[in-house]
Amino acid sequence: DEPLSDGVEFRVLVSDGGEFREVFRRFSASKSWEPAEVDISAYSGKTVTLRFVTAPGPKNDTTCDHAYWGLPTVMAGPLAAQESEQEFQVRAAQALADARAAMGGAQGALAWQIEGPDETCGAAVVPGPNGILDAAIAFAGEKGDLVLRGVRVDIDGETLGGVRSSLDWTRTWTSSSKGRTAFPYRIKPPDGRAAYEARVEVFAENGALRLKLSMPGAVRDLRGRPRFTAFGVGSASRTALRVYAGFGNVVENPAPFELTAGGFTLSTRHVGTDYDRGLSLVQATDIFPDVFSVDPPRRLYSLITRHDATISLIPSSRGAFAAALAYRKQIAGFKPAAAVEYLKGRMCLDSWRLDVDAETREIELCRAYGMSDAIFVKHNWQRWGYDYRLPDIFPPLGGLEGFKALADACEDAGINFVPHDNYIDFYPDADGYSYDHVWFNEDGTPQIGWLNEGRKAQSYHFSPNAFLPFLIRNRDLLAKQVKPDGVFVDVFAALPPMDFYDRGGAFFPKTVCAAKWAECFDAYRNNLAKNSVTVSEAGCDALIGHLDAGESDHGSAFSTHFGWGVRGGDAERVPWHDMATHGSFILFAGGLGQRYNGGEEDSLHGYGSDDYLSMTVLGGRNPMCDGPFNRRALMSYWLLHDVCASLARQPMTSHAFDGGIHRQRVTFGEVGTVAVNRGADDWETGGVVLPQYGFTARCG
Secondary structure, eight states: OOOOOOOEEEEEEEESSSSOEEEEEEEEOOSSOOOOOOOOGGGTTSOOEEEEEEEOOTTOOOTTOOOOOOOOOOOOSOOOOOOOHHHHHHHHHHHHHHHHHHHTTOOBTTEEEEEOSSOEEEEEEEEETTEEEEEEEEEEOSSOEEEEEOEEEEETTEETTOTTOOOEEEEOOOEEETTEEEEEEEEEOTTSOOOEEEEEEEEEETTEEEEEEEOTTOOOOTTOOSOEEEEEEOOBSSOEEEEEETTTEEEEEEOSEEEEBSTTSBOSSEEEEEETTSOEEEEEESSOOSEEEEEGGGTEEEEEBOSSOEEEEEEESSOHHHHHHHHIIIIIOOOOOTTHHHHTTOEEEEEOOSOHHHHHHHHHHHHHTTOOSEEEEEOSOOTTSTTSSTTOOOSOTTOHHHHHHHHHHHHHHTOEEEEEEOSSEEOTTSTTOOGGGBOBOTTSOBOEEEEETTTTEEEEEBOTTTSHHHHHHHHHHHHHHTOOSEEEEOSTTTSOOOOEEOTTOOEEOHHHHHHHHHHHHHHHHTTSOTTOEEEEESOOGGGBTTBOEEEOOOOOSSOSSSSOOOOEEEEEEOOHHHHHHBTTBEEETTSSHHHHTTTSOHHHHSTTSHHHHHHHHHTTOBOEEEOSSOHHHHHHHHHHHHHHHHHHTSOEEEEEESSSTTEEEEEETTTEEEEEEOSSSOEEETTEEEOTTEEEEEOO
16 A cells, blocks of 8 residues: 655745745645745735645655645735634624523514414524625524625625725725624626626515515626625534435435435425424525535525525424425415316326337227326337437328328327427537527536537527527427427426526527426417326426426435435435426426436335335326336326325324324325335334335325
């Protein structure tokens, strides 16, 4: 084995035109980052050269040496107001006292009573030298308390009040009115543009402490500047024992990770944390987030969003799921799309085969075996084959007659026929291709989409502003000649809404992207048959109200195969998405079986497995299987259909662990109860012994 390094010497030299002078020296064998600062104020007003030197140290031994300089930054001008840690802790103690008093009814300008569905908490803010940026934000509940250290606000990539920021800013007069307090900051751009105001408004509303970010009156240029590029809460006074996000994973004692937005990862606008000593907190944002940043050594658990967003902080002494329930009831405001009620309980039969004759016969078998309360998603049928020369999808590959016969068989069986479509990938050899229709990056390059390796064809991402005429063309052809009663539009719920540019360099925020993608599903629904359904890949919650359902693709926390790929003490799948969206959005089971299985044995963890079925019931989700007809599809339908149809029509009312995260109980309405054992050890509950992935479900 190679020996350890004996250390490395770090030096900083400076010259204003003459000889270099050493201003910093440190010898270190550390295996972690070490902060360092160098005072070069003696050279103020001069042009200097800085030289960063690494050397092997006094023994001149380079064996196994590694040396890194991280983010060297020159800071000039006045710094943001500073305070000692002791001074912050005095403010934190005051904020906690104010929060406890507010919980008992003694509210003030910056102290509020937080009324949840089943409990009352308190919240208070004690501003710091820089207002809300370094404020003590406190919460108190029946079983615990918590203090957050201010908020992070980035403008055009620079942190307001950050030591590495070049923003020229001043804090202006704080104002309070009717329980709302505004913290305004005047920003002076360096390029001569007009000064503008960035504002954080703090108030309590609907069972949450809310932080609203805005730039009132700011004039933005073609590139969308100035704009907020990051917004989230600061570090916490306590360590999180558990964190929750996405379709549903809980991670106990997590290692540091960054969970980026997307249908397979951070698919929800809310995340949760259970802190030590009893208090839990849900963070939620009205603009789809960018990342959930988890850094336990810094006690940082922050949902980061951007633009003129509002963050809601919902405390609970009854766990993160109780806070998520309060979020659903009092903040989220999710309204179901038109076919959600019709879809409740219907099974998704999913096929990627290219054999319409065999599928037609199997649909007839579905009818014969009573599998009629279902939809059939047909992925592979497009004119040029799957995912090639899009958006030119019509007529179907293999001919219209067989495709139409498949649609007719579905109609006879009472099964919705739902063909696959795509408006994210635009291929240069498709009719009507133009860079005017393509999504551009900030640097002016067109954004690359899917690479069809078999065809050696590279697509580009369709601009959200440009796909609708192509969609209407395809929709009308399908409606006239095939008459489907649904559509699956790929990717739109698997990617998060994102900022984008057009060919001319104009900037569009992710809110525009979300609105345009939502319009896709509205446009399809408007010209299809009654009870037509809209489905997409995965199921980000950004399109609720327009999209009916998502094929969940519910990966596990530790798996790198369609999972999060994070680490921690322990982890388990949980119905996190469901607690906020059940009744407003349909999740089909665990999604595609080959994704859900996490790269493990498919018979044990894919479609029809005990693992897959138990997760379906745990969330009160619609069943799903490959199909349209096979043994496991038939088994899944008749095992789960009736119970899932009942659970789908009742609100999810509680979730609890029983002796650890692998044993879970969920209640639905007044009579629905589910108990699932996802752990390796048997669990005796209610007079029944549940093996791993065993479950009980009662609906009445």
